[in-house]
Amino acid sequence: MTDRMTPPPALGxxxxxxxxxxxxxxxxxxxxxxxxxHRKMQDAFFLVVGSRTCAHLLQSAAGVMIFAEPRFGTAIxxxxxxxxxxxAHAELDREVETLLARRPDIRQLFLVGSCPSEVIKLDLSRxxxxxxxxYAPKVRVLEYSGSGIETTFTQGxxxxxxxxxxxxxxxxxxxxxxxxxxxxxxxxQMLSLLADxxxxxxxxxxxxxxxxxxxxxxxxxxxxxxxxxxxxxxxxIRRGARHLAAPFxxxxxxxxxxxxxxxxxxxxxxxxxxxxxEAPRRRARQAVAQAAEALDGKSVFFFPDSQLEIPLARxxxxxxxxxxxxxxxxxxxxxxxxxxxxxxxAGPQISEGQDVDLxxxxxxxxxxxxxxxxxxxxxxxxxxxxxxxxxIELVFTPVxxxxxxxxxxxxxxxxxxxxxILNGPALEAAQ
Amino acid sequence: xxxxxxxxxxxxxxxxxxxxxxxxxxxxVLHAPQGDTYADxxxxxxxxxxxxxxxxxxxxxxxDLGSDTAGLFKRACQDAYDRFQPEAIIVGASCTAExxxxxxxxxxxxxxxxxxxxxxxxxxYQRKENFGADETFFQIVRHLAKPAEKTARVSxxxxxPTALGFRHRDDVQEITNLLYELGIExxxxxxxxxxxxxxxxxxxxxFNVLLYPETGEQAARYCExxxxxxxxxxxxxxxxxTWDFIEEVRRHSGSAAQIDSxxxxxxxxxxxxxxxxxxxxxxxxxxxxxxxxxxxRIARDEMGFEVAGIGCYNREYAxxxxxxxxxxxxxxxxxxxxLAVERAIEALQPEMIxxxxxxxxxxxxxxxxxxxxxxxxxxxxxxxxxxxxxxxxGANVIFDTWIHPLxxxxxxxxxxxxxxxxxxxxxxxxSHHGGHATPQTAPAPEAAPQDDxxxxxxxxxxxxxKIPFFVRGKxxxxxxxxxxxxxxxxxxxxxxxxxxxxxxx
Numbered sequence: 001m002t003d004r005m006t007p008p009p010a011l012g013x014x015x016x017x018x019x020x021x022x023x024x025x026x027x028x029x030x031x032x033x034x035x036x037x038h039r040k041m042q043d044a045f046f047l048v049v050g051s052r053t054c055a056h057l058l059q060s061a062a063g064v065m066i067f068a069e070p071r072f073g074t075a076i077x078x079x080x081x082x083x084x085x086x087x088a089h090a091e092l093d094r095e096v097e098t099l100l101a102r103r104p105d106i107r108q109l110f111l112v113g114s115c116p117s118e119v120i121k122l123d124l125s126r127x128x129x130x131x132x133x134x135y136a137p138k139v140r141v142l143e144y145s146g147s148g149i150e151t152t153f154t155q156g157x158x159x160x161x162x163x164x165x166x167x168x169x170x171x172x173x174x175x176x177x178x179x180x181x182x183x184x185x186x187x188x189q190m191l192s193l194l195a196d197x198x199x200x201x202x203x204x205x206x207x208x209x210x211x212x213x214x215x216x217x218x219x220x221x222x223x224x225x226x227x228x229x230x231x232x233x234x235x236x237i238r239r240g241a242r243h244l245a246a247p248f249x250x251x252x253x254x255x256x257x258x259x260x261x262x263x264x265x266x267x268x269x270x271x272x273x274x275x276x277x278e279a280p281r282r283r284a285r286q287a288v289a290q291a292a293e294a295l296d297g298k299s300v301f302f303f304p305d306s307q308l309e310i311p312l313a314r315x316x317x318x319x320x321x322x323x324x325x326x327x328x329x330x331x332x333x334x335x336x337x338x339x340x341x342x343x344x345x346a347g348p349q350i351s352e353g354q355d356v357d358l359x360x361x362x363x364x365x366x367x368x369x370x371x372x373x374x375x376x377x378x379x380x381x382x383x384x385x386x387x388x389x390x391x392i393e394l395v396f397t398p399v400x401x402x403x404x405x406x407x408x409x410x411x412x413x414x415x416x417x418x419x420x421i422l423n424g425p426a427l428e429a430a431q
Numbered sequence: 432x433x434x435x436x437x438x439x440x441x442x443x444x445x446x447x448x449x450x451x452x453x454x455x456x457x458x459x460v461l462h463a464p465q466g467d468t469y470a471d472x473x474x475x476x477x478x479x480x481x482x483x484x485x486x487x488x489x490x491x492x493x494x495d496l497g498s499d500t501a502g503l504f505k506r507a508c509q510d511a512y513d514r515f516q517p518e519a520i521i522v523g524a525s526c527t528a529e530x531x532x533x534x535x536x537x538x539x540x541x542x543x544x545x546x547x548x549x550x551x552x553x554x555x556y557q558r559k560e561n562f563g564a565d566e567t568f569f570q571i572v573r574h575l576a577k578p579a580e581k582t583a584r585v586s587x588x589x590x591x592p593t594a595l596g597f598r599h600r601d602d603v604q605e606i607t608n609l610l611y612e613l614g615i616e617x618x619x620x621x622x623x624x625x626x627x628x629x630x631x632x633x634x635x636x637x638f639n640v641l642l643y644p645e646t647g648e649q650a651a652r653y654c655e656x657x658x659x660x661x662x663x664x665x666x667x668x669x670x671x672x673t674w675d676f677i678e679e680v681r682r683h684s685g686s687a688a689q690i691d692s693x694x695x696x697x698x699x700x701x702x703x704x705x706x707x708x709x710x711x712x713x714x715x716x717x718x719x720x721x722x723x724x725x726x727x728r729i730a731r732d733e734m735g736f737e738v739a740g741i742g743c744y745n746r747e748y749a750x751x752x753x754x755x756x757x758x759x760x761x762x763x764x765x766x767x768x769x770l771a772v773e774r775a776i777e778a779l780q781p782e783m784i785x786x787x788x789x790x791x792x793x794x795x796x797x798x799x800x801x802x803x804x805x806x807x808x809x810x811x812x813x814x815x816x817x818x819x820x821x822x823x824x825g826a827n828v829i830f831d832t833w834i835h836p837l838x839x840x841x842x843x844x845x846x847x848x849x850x851x852x853x854x855x856x857x858x859x860x861x862s863h864h865g866g867h868a869t870p871q872t873a874p875a876p877e878a879a880p881q882d883d884x885x886x887x888x889x890x891x892x893x894x895x896x897k898i899p900f901f902v903r904g905k906x907x908x909x910x911x912x913x914x915x916x917x918x919x920x921x922x923x924x925x926x927x928x929x930x931x932x933x934x935x936x
Contacts, residue, residue: 023510024488024489025465027465029465029467051526051527051555052442052555052559053441053442055437056441056445057469059437060470072436073435073436074434074435075433075434075435076435078433079554079557099434115526115527116526118493119496120530147466147493148492149492149495149496149527150492150493357510374472377475379475379476380480380481383481383482
């Protein structure tokens with residue numbers, strides 16, 4: 001069924017030399033994943049064990065959301081906790097007891113490790129086991145690390161999902177598990193496309209509640225909707241499941257290729273595939289064409305942030321007519337990013353990791369038309385006359401699959417359109 | 432351990448960043464793990480700065496921990512010096528680096544950089560953001576300021592304004608102008624806008640103006656002791672405080688220049704008849720110590736409010752705020768737990784809250800108007816327009832800011848008179864939302880299930896509906912409370928008015 005996919009360019013980027021640099025990284029830590037994960041898992045609470053810095057980070061990243069009685073919080077380590085480790089476990093037990101008493105609706109509790117808790121080697125996995133026994137069967141307590149020393153931004157979701165895989169029920173059934181937290185509206189579209197193709201049964205990880213029957217076994221196949229799920233990928237393979245490698249479902253082409261990989265696995269006929277996808281593909285192409293007008297022929301530079309950079313660069317270059325100068329990603333995994341790298345036309349510098357000052361030098365020298373970067377860099381680069389698109393929005397906003405393809409293109413087009421408006425005739429007249 | 436959702440203050444190294452980012456020609460090398468760069472966006476987004484904060488992070492990762500984090504620190508320090516060529520460097524550790532026990536100060540000293548290197552000791556597990564700013568600025572002054580001949584003309588330093596300070600930008604301008612009118616030159620304003628070279632010549636000033644004790648008091652004390660510079664104790668927020676501040680400055684400087692207070696409209700606005708309805712409005716005041724203390728004076732003596740509750744989150748000023756609360760016949764609430772603040776507000780049922788961003792949200796939840804008087808604040812409280820809190824223009828700004836959330840006197844009167852009118856009825860919503868406002872859903876207090884034991888008789892219920900919507904929730908609560916207390920199971924028209932009389936002030 002490979003004929004459904006556009007043939008890869010004569011020379012993709014999969015074997016291109018990767019620039020690996022170490023130095024200061026201007027990135028979020030994995031704790032930020034909590035901000036969108038807790039919206040997705042409606043019966044889960046995320047308890048960070050960390051410092052005031054961790055609490056401050058969550059509040060800075062969560063913005064106003066913090067006031068809606070969110071299902072996350074930080075158990076802040078105090079001086080006395082650092083003195084003796086045994087004490088820390090008793091303290092944690094007490095905080096969890098208070099928390100679960102106040103929030104009886106909570107069914108899953110995640111103890112989230114941070115840099116301070118990792119450095120003092122606080123054994124959160126033992127705490128999770130102990131607390132699971134204590135609160136079973138009502139509450140399941142799991143543990144993962146979202147620390148900056150181990151995880152970058154979206155890797156927090158990876159660590160969280162990977163912690164769930166070992167406790168998923170076993171099954172011998174042939175099923176498809178789609179992995180990656182998507183906004184509900186996007187998830188529903190995806191499920192309906194798969195249902196129309198006749199693919200099933202389909203389960204989603206993370207599910208909206210703990211009661212959803214996600215199960216895994218030797219006959220399970222799984223597809224990733226997000227590129228940052230390498231640990232989850234490995235954990236699922238350890239449970240005997242098989243990965244369906246595909247480009248990520250961003251843009252019309254990406255979505256089609258992603259669906260095609262699944263369709264091929266489930267023996268869906270070409271006719272059925274075409275019937276199901278024809279209309280949404282046409283809509284997506286049309287929406288992208290309209291939104292991408294401002295992007296055609298423009299150059300783009302990606303700072304590393306979420307690991308979404310490579311599939312996004314593929315979408316922008318192939319479907320929106322942009323030229324990639326540098327595509328930076330915090331981590332690159334060949335098995336996961338490979339299919340997108342194959343499609344990405346040769347040319348851009350692929351970089352992994354970061355020395356932010358050197359990368360800024362390269363960016364300034366290239367003067368790209370659009371720079372995709374974090375909020376710490378966006379305004380300073382704007383002040384230097386560069387147009388920027390802040391990357392975090394791409395994680396929060398619905399951007400996957402057909403119906404969002406146009407929105408995805410306009411997220412990138414908007415800064416350029418805005419610059420044109422603000423530098424328009426009125427300004428020229430004033431000068 | 433302490434479970435926290437919201438923190439009023441960040442960790443102390445964020446305070447150090449506020450000092451470094453406020454200054455020029457200074458660089459901060461921070462030993463910190465990957466991810467701590469999140470704090471950059473406080474400056475680039477909330478304050479909308481057009482450059483990156485002058486902070487280099489060592490960004491150590493797990494794989495570095497077994498080996499050479501100290502070497503990593505030295506490399507970062509050297510790179511920062513080579514690239515940015517600062518006049519001075521401050522070095523310190525974030526909370527995680529504090530645990531791995533590299534000594535940034537000692538390491539940087541051995542490097543032999545040709546510029547001053549100032550080590551910072553910021554205990555992350557005990558202290559917080561304001562301490563970090565105060566301590567950092569103090570260390571910078573202690574290392575860099577030199578004794579010097581006083582300037583020929585009377586001059587002063589302005590001490591305390593930092594990056595990410597609530598209205599610091601405009602306060603500095605307002606007070607600089609005021610000092611200029613008094614014939615006093617500003618020698619150095621610091622940390623905001625100062626270079627290490629400027630800090631070196633702080634000793635030339637005759638006295639210091641301490642604008643924000645939270646971020647400048649240690650440095651002010653040090654200068655008093657070392658350079659014989661007295662510092663001002665009155666923070667000029669509010670008309671009365673501004674006049675007191677002018678008196679204090681006159682004492683320190685001998686200035687007898689007349690002050691033109693024509694631009695002070697707040698005093699007349701507050702006396703004008705439309706403000707009569709403000710009399711005795713019960714306000715709850717919460718924020719940092721300095722802004723709370725000044726707000727309490729304005730609220731009682733300049734606006735005619737009744738101060739119903741008072742508190743602060745920075746325990747460095749707990750004693751001051753407790754003393755002040757006693758003057759007002761109150762018990763101060765010293766807490767950095769916003770749930771405790773919420774409980775206090777709920778219990779007091781004030782008619783207005785003066786607080787921080789958190790109190791604004793508590794107010795929204797409880798249906799109580801709120802104005803922001805103190806950090807932490809969000810992006811909308813770093814306005815483009817000129818809006819100081821200090822001086823005479825500051826008093827004007829405060830008057831406007833505080834009364835906007837309240838229903839204006841005339842509006843309140845009209846709502847009473849025309850409550851059956853089609854445009855003024857409840858469903859039409861507040862008048863400034865226009866005729867097309869979507870009908871309001873019942874406010875939360877009304878929607879709350881009634882006490883099982885108390886039933887509203889239809890006549891009383893009908894009368895209750897005639898009470899304007901913005902006080903109806905309170906009337907309902909008070910009446911039910913009154914009835915429950917007396918063991919009444921039904922609320923009649925009489926009960927309603929008995930309760931009204933009981934709670935009347």
